[in-house]
Amino acid sequence: MPPPIPLSLNIVGAGRLGKTLGRLWHRRHSFEISGICNQTLQSARAAQTFIGAGEACASLADLPAADCWLIATADDQIEDVARQLGPLLPTDRTTPPMVFHCSGALPAAALADCAPAQIASAHPVHSFAEPAQSLETFTGSTVALEGDSGACEQLRQAFVQLGCKTLTLTAPQKVLYHSGSVIACNYLTALMDLSLQAFSGAGIDEKTARELLEPIVLQTARNNFALGPGRALTGPIARGDSETVRKQLDALTALRPLLADNYRALGLAAVDLAQRTGLTNAQAQRLQAVLNQPSK
Numbered sequence: 439m440p441p442p443i444p445l446s447l448n449i450v451g452a453g454r455l456g457k458t459l460g461r462l463w464h465r466r467h468s469f470e471i472s473g474i475c476n477q478t479l480q481s482a483r484a485a486q487t488f489i490g491a492g493e494a495c496a497s498l499a500d501l502p503a504a505d506c507w508l509i510a511t512a513d514d515q516i517e518d519v520a521r522q523l524g525p526l527l528p529t530d531r532t533t534p535p536m537v538f539h540c541s542g543a544l545p546a547a548a549l550a551d552c553a554p555a556q557i558a559s560a561h562p563v564h565s566f567a568e569p570a571q572s573l574e575t576f577t578g579s580t581v582a583l584e585g586d587s588g589a590c591e592q593l594r595q596a597f598v599q600l601g602c603k604t605l606t607l608t609a610p611q612k613v614l615y616h617s618g619s620v621i622a623c624n625y626l627t628a629l630m631d632l633s634l635q636a637f638s639g640a641g642i643d644e645k646t647a648r649e650l651l652e653p654i655v656l657q658t659a660r661n662n663f664a665l666g667p668g669r670a671l672t673g674p675i676a677r678g679d680s681e682t683v684r685k686q687l688d689a690l691t692a693l694r695p696l697l698a699d700n701y702r703a704l705g706l707a708a709v710d711l712a713q714r715t716g717l718t719n720a721q722a723q724r725l726q727a728v729l730n731q732p733s734k
C-alpha cells in the first residue's frame with residue numbers, strides 16, 4: 439500500500455520554533471510544507487531555505503490553501519494573526535482546516551477567531567535557542583497538547599513521528615504548567631547570569647567562571663533528576679550555616695542589591711526544601727531570620 443499523502447501545512451511565523459518544526463516535519467514527511475509567511479519576505483525566504491521546502495509569501499492573503507496552519511509568531515501576536523486569518527480560511531470544506539499555536543502560556547482559545555477550524559495548542563518543552571542544534575536534540579522532548587480532540591490527535595501523531603512524548607492538558611492547567619517550565623528553564627539561565635555577576639565581583643573572569651561552573655552545574659542537574667531536589671540540595675542552607683549565609687548576603691548587597699534580593703528569595707525556598715529533608719526547626723528559624731533581615 440502506498441504511504442498516505444501528508445497533510446499540507448502553512449507556517450505563519452517561521453522563527454526559531456517554526457522553522458525548526460518545519461524542517462523536522464519536512465524531513466519526516468509528516469506534513470507537506472506549503473506556504474511560509476513572516477513579517478518580512480526576506481525572513482520568510484531565509485526560513486524557506488532552512489526548511490528546504492515551502493513557498494515564501496509576502497502576506498497572509500498570499501498563502502496557499504492548506505489543511506493545517508501553524509501560527510508561531512511571538513505570543514503577543516497570535517490572537518491578532520488569528521483574527522486576520524479567520525476570514526481567509528475556507529468554510530466550504532467537508533473537513534475544516536486545523537489551526538494551532540505552540541505557546542506554553544496561551545490556550546487554544548486564543549485561536550477562536552479561526553472557527554470553524556479545529557484549534558489546538560501544542561507546546562514543546564524544548565528551548566529552540568539555536569535551531570540548527572534543535573534539529574539534533576528535539577527528539578525525546580515532551581509536547582503538551584490542549585484544544586479540540588481531533589486537532590490534538592493529529593498533532594500527537596505528528597510529534598510522535600519526531601520521537602516526542604505528548605501530554606494532554608486542559609486550558610486552566612496551562613498557566614501553572616508553563617510557569618513550572620519557565621522557573622526550571624528560563625530562570626536557570628537568569629540564575630547563571632546572577633552567579634557570573636558574583637564571580638565577576640570576586641575578580642574572576644567569565645571564561646574561568648563558566649569553566650569552573652560547568653561540571654558542578656551539570657552534576658547538580660543530574661543529581662536533581664536522579665535523586666530529587668530534597669537529596670540534591672547541598673551547601674550552607676542544607677547544613678544550617680546561618681553565619682555563612684549572613685556574610686554572603688552582606689557581600690552581595692554591597693555588590694548589587696538585585697543579587698541579594700534573589701539570594702534571599704531563593705534562600706527562603708531552599709530553607710523550605712531543607713526543612714522537609716532534615717533541617718531542624720531551630721536551624722530553619724535562624725536561617726529565615728538572616729534571610730528576612732532587610733538590606734542595610
Ligand SMILES: NC(=O)c1ccc[n+]([C@@H]2O[C@H](COP(=O)([O-])OP(=O)(O)OC[C@H]3O[C@@H](n4cnc5c(N)ncnc54)[C@H](OP(=O)(O)O)[C@@H]3O)[C@@H](O)[C@H]2O)c1
Pocket residue numbers: 450451452453454455456475476477478481482510511512513515519539540541542543561562563564565566567
Ligand atoms: N523559542 C522557544 O524556545 C520556544 C519554546 C516553546 C514554545 N515557543 C513558542 O513558539 C512561538 C514562537 O516563538 P519563537 O521563539 O520561535 O519566536 P521568534 O524566533 O521570535 O519567531 C517569531 C517569528 O514570527 C514572525 N512574525 C512576527 N509577527 C508576525 C506577523 N504578524 N505575521 C507573520 N509573521 C510574524 C517573525 O517574523 P520576522 O522573522 O520577519 O521578524 C519571526 O519569524 C511562541 O508562541 C513561543 O511561545 C517557543
